[in-house]
Amino acid sequence: MKSFTGKTLRWNWNDGVVELTLDRELANEIGAAMLGELEKFVAAFDALAPETSVCIISSARKHGFSAGADLRELYEGAARLDGGERLAGVRQFLERIHAVMNAIDAAPFVTIAAVHGICFGGGLELALVCDIIVVDRMARFAFPELRLGLIPGFGGIPRLKRDLGNGFVRDLLFTGRSVNATRAHAVGLVSQLAAEGEALNVARSNANQIRKFDPYTRAAAKKFLKPIPFEELRREIDLFCELFTRPAVMAALKKFVESTDAMPYLP
Amino acid sequence: MRTVEQTTQEVLDLAAKHFQVAQGSLAPDDDFFKKLGINSLQALELLSRLENHFGIELPDYEVQGVSDFRTLASRIQSRL
Numbered sequence: 001m002k003s004f005t006g007k008t009l010r011w012n013w014n015d016g017v018v019e020l021t022l023d024r025e026l027a028n029e030i031g032a033a034m035l036g037e038l039e040k041f042v043a044a045f046d047a048l049a050p051e052t053s054v055c056i057i058s059s060a061r062k063h064g065f066s067a068g069a070d071l072r073e074l075y076e077g078a079a080r081l082d083g084g085e086r087l088a089g090v091r092q093f094l095e096r097i098h099a100v101m102n103a104i105d106a107a108p109f110v111t112i113a114a115v116h117g118i119c120f121g122g123g124l125e126l127a128l129v130c131d132i133i134v135v136d137r138m139a140r141f142a143f144p145e146l147r148l149g150l151i152p153g154f155g156g157i158p159r160l161k162r163d164l165g166n167g168f169v170r171d172l173l174f175t176g177r178s179v180n181a182t183r184a185h186a187v188g189l190v191s192q193l194a195a196e197g198e199a200l201n202v203a204r205s206n207a208n209q210i211r212k213f214d215p216y217t218r219a220a221a222k223k224f225l226k227p228i229p230f231e232e233l234r235r236e237i238d239l240f241c242e243l244f245t246r247p248a249v250m251a252a253l254k255k256f257v258e259s260t261d262a263m264p265y266l267p
Numbered sequence: 268m269r270t271v272e273q274t275t276q277e278v279l280d281l282a283a284k285h286f287q288v289a290q291g292s293l294a295p296d297d298d299f300f301k302k303l304g305i306n307s308l309q310a311l312e313l314l315s316r317l318e319n320h321f322g323i324e325l326p327d328y329e330v331q332g333v334s335d336f337r338t339l340a341s342r343i344q345s346r347l
Contacts, residue, residue, distance in 0.1 A: 027308060063308040118311055138315045142327070177326040178311065180318045 001044045008034040011041055016053040017207045018109075023060040030122045030154075031070030035097055042103035049108040053215065054207040056112045057104075057130060058200045064117020064139070066126060069153070075253040083245065090244050094153050094237045097122075101155045105129040105228050108219055110210050114203035115139045115190070120178065125154035128163065131222065132206060133190040135181045136199040141189060142178035148256060149249040153240040158232035164188055269347060275340035278317065282336065285316050295337040317343060 002013035008024035020041060022028040059065045078086045104111060104126075113127035116136035124141055127133050143160075145152050151173075160169045168187045172179070184190045194202040210218070243249060269277070279293045286303045293302060300310070317339075318325055323346040333339050 118308060137319065138312065140311055140315050175326060177328060179324065180315050183324060
């Protein structure tokens with residue numbers, strides 16, 4: 001399928017480059033609907049691969065790349081279920097999103113995240129599976145999960161550790177603070193800075209260069225450069241599920257999603 | 268070294284420019300959420316704009332609960 005338009009995203013193939021555009025109100029929160037459409041996208045990889053050199057993932061939403069997991073959907077879905085069913089539901093969602101992330105991570109073409117605005121939690125995890133991250137100077141990154149009593153659940157910690165020194169990983173996780181594009185670039189979280197509003201254009205320029213290379217060599221280099229930390233990813237799912245059973249997590253999610261403050265409280 | 272008054276004025280000017288309101292229409296004690304009608308995502312945009320302008324990092328937890336320009340400027344001043 002060379003093009004698709006769904007409720008939360010769309011993709012379009014043109015001359016060896018497939019562009020996946022996230023487009024869900026308000027800021028591409030990743031819930032069941034987006035997960036289902038991401039599954040459709042990775043299912044198209046086999047058909048796209050022979051004629052595709054590069055995939056660019058970007059956002060059509062004004063506020064940014066993605067605010068991360070849809071916490072309202074997570075909380076409301078979990079609140080309707082009892083303990084055992086709740087945990088089974090969360091685990092099933094995580095297994096599915098991990099399968100998507102692993103597929104994009106290992107995609108048989110070069111993947112580029114073109115990021116503007118906020119790129120938090122699950123959104124940052126989506127960017128981290130890409131081979132190259134190009135960011136607008138106003139982009140902002142965070143893993144706020146510990147502020148809710150959780151850890152990132154879409155593969156964030158193993159992939160951060162793959163790319164970065166542990167000192168910054170701990171800073172990001174243990175403070176839950178968000179960092180700007182300059183800082184993210186300085187620590188190697190992202191590889192290229194673009195002017196405001198130019199991340200997608202810079203990503204397209206990258207794609208034009210990457211397309212010139214021999215596809216076999218490019219795929220071999222990618223496999224060699226970017227091993228997927230499967231064992232740690234598996235442990236992350238287990239730890240997330242273990243933490244999710246704690247009543248404090250549901251209480252924190254409730255407080256967050258029910259907040260009517262302009263800036264919802266996070267510890 | 269900027270004075271806190273200078274910092275406050277720069278914060279007001281940047282906020283006015285970013286959210287496209289008239290220069291001079293914002294005051295130090297204004298609640299920026301109410302005065303500008305912005306949400307948390309837009310507040311983060313302002314934070315990035317301010318960090319880039321002042322060349323600092325201002326962790327979210329230092330501005331949690333801050334809603335007026337004067338206090339925001341004092342947090343920035345402590346990082347200059």
